[in-house]
Amino acid sequence: MDAVSQHCRPCYRGGWHGMNPIRYQEDVKEFLKQVCSHIRAKEVHHEVQMELEGHLQDIIEEKLDRGIALNTAIKEAITQMGAPELIGAQFHKVHRPRTDWKLLGLLSFFILFGLVAVFTAQASLVQRLGFSSIGLKQVIYVCVGGLLMLGIRLFNYQKLASYSWALYIGTLILLVYSITTGYRLNGMDGYLQLGRFVVNVVSISPYLFLLSLAGIWTDKPTNQLTESWIKSIARSLWLNFGILLIPCVIFLKAHSLTDFILFFLGSASMLLTLKKSRSILITHVTLIFGSAFFFLLTSHHRSNSFDRWMAFLKPKEDTQGFNYVLTQSKEAITSASWWGHGYGTPLPTLPELHSNMMFAYLIYCFGWVAGILIFLMVILFIFHSLQISGKIRDTYGKALLSGILTLFVIQFIWPMLMSFGWAPLGAFSLPFISYNGTLVIFQFAAIGLILSVYRRKDLLGIQTKRQN
Known part of the structure; x- marks a missing residue:
């Protein structure tokens, strides 16, 4: 040698x-x-x-x-x-980077069907009100949201993890500011006027909070071995329960049971994905429902919220009061038959037909065939969501995905059940199909994050293997 x-x-x-x-x-x-x-x-x-x-x-x-x-x-x-x-x-x-073409295909269907639905609702509202511009606004929101989605798709979502606490605190500040200085619309607080557009800060908050929780709950502190057991318990209580309680109280204070439910179920899904202990899950459920029950008992808005939800259990009673909307929705669906009453048919008896009750109105106009088609596409979305979750190996990405997908699944399923009177009346509306105002832009951004996670699922293969 x-x-x-x-x-x-x-x-x-x-x-x-x-x-x-x-x-x-x-x-x-x-x-x-x-x-x-x-x-x-x-x-x-x-x-x-x-x-x-x-x-x-x-x-x-x-x-x-x-x-x-x-x-x-x-x-x-x-x-x-x-x-x-x-x-x-x-x-x-x-x-190589991956593109979830199946998700994009499903999204394209929802967008196209949504544009038809919004212009159909606009035609009905024009006959009733004399003027409506929701169709043009929906086109603008879809274009802006679509461009934002494509940009976020190329972004490395992992960079967001380091800003989780800043995002959490910033969302709290924005939420409190919107409730205290904004104005109320349709019985809900938290609306801010940005130029010619109105932003419902309360409705976008569940997305932002879950995005921050994904990073907070997957972060691994380096000083766990040196801290005392008292500090360890205090830190665990704060990270698992304290940061949940504050948003829940604010949502209830803003009289938004809808966003409260979305945040509760989204965070629960995230905890299940991260395989937290059974005691944490039980405490999570107890804490959230306890705060909601306390609010309903003590708030001066208790009677309206509580009675409306309790009326759901007795659908044949108070059909001209709390059960009026659900009754009119069921009658509209029953009268539709297979092919409906046609494009833009007026339905003055059904309020919020362009948003919360869009599913029932689409069936009324285009028949049961349209309702079945939407239902099947939603089922495909749910099954595809489960498939996506199973392919992600990055813990942060998996948590992020579970929270966002849970929000979409609830917002798809609840309005459909609500239209048949199988779920309590709430401010739930079909994503990308109903007219949701500026919220649709944030929903596009959420889809962009899903695409970003999927895009990088194979880019992290070597890193994940080495970490394990």
Whole structure:
């Protein structure tokens, strides 16, 4: 063995995790450069280089043990690895960014059907009110939201994790500000006027809170071993319950049971995904329902909220009062038959037909066939959502996905059940189909985050394997 090999052998024995001498060899650098040139996802270049260096290290050490000179061993090892363009193509196939075309297909259906639905509702409202511009507004919101979704899709969602606490506190401040200084609309607080547009801050808050909770609950503190058990219990109570209680109280204070339910079920889904202990889940349910029950008993708005939900249990009573909307919805669906009454047919007896009761109005106009079609597409969305969740390995991405998808599933299912009188009347409306104002822009942004998580599901393969 020559002097160079004898001198370099101890360096190689030290392993390739530190200052690896082979990475500074020109042949090795050129080989790695050629391989990475065929991998479009630059995020995995570093991990790919480390992976290949490890294989080269093993081959070179084996050749050095056989007495082959270092330079010769390096050249033979590179040759043995294979053609760099083939290796790069294989890595690119495994770790290339993915596009969830099925989700985009379902979203396209909801958008197209939604535009038809909103213009249909506009035609009905024009006959009733004489003027309505919800169709044009919906087109603007869809265009803005669609562009935002495509931009967020290309964004690395993991960068949001470090801003979780800032997002949580900022959302609290914005929510309190909107309730105290904004105005009330349709019995709900928290509306802010931004130029010509009105933003319902309360309705977008569940999305922002769940986005922050995904990062907070998946963060692993470094000082757990050194802190006392008292501090450990206090920190656990705050992280698992305290940060939930504050938003819940604010939602109830804003008289928005809808967003309270969305936040409760979204956070519960996230806890299940993160496999929290049974005691945490039980306390979560007890805490949330306890705060809601206390509010309903003590608030001066108790009678309206409580009585409206209790009326759902007696659908045949008070059909001209609290059960009026549900009664009119069921009558509209019953009278529709298979093909409905036609585009833009007026339905003055059904309030909020462009938003909360859009599903019933679509059936009234286009028949039971339209209702069945929407139902089937929603079922496909739910099953596809479950498939997506099973493919994500990143804990933060999985938590984020579970919370957002839960919000969409509830907002799809509840209005459909509500239209048949199978769920209490609430301010739930079909995403992308009903007219939701500026909220649809944030719903597009949420879909963009889902696409971002899915896009990077294979870019994190090496990192996840090494962490495990």
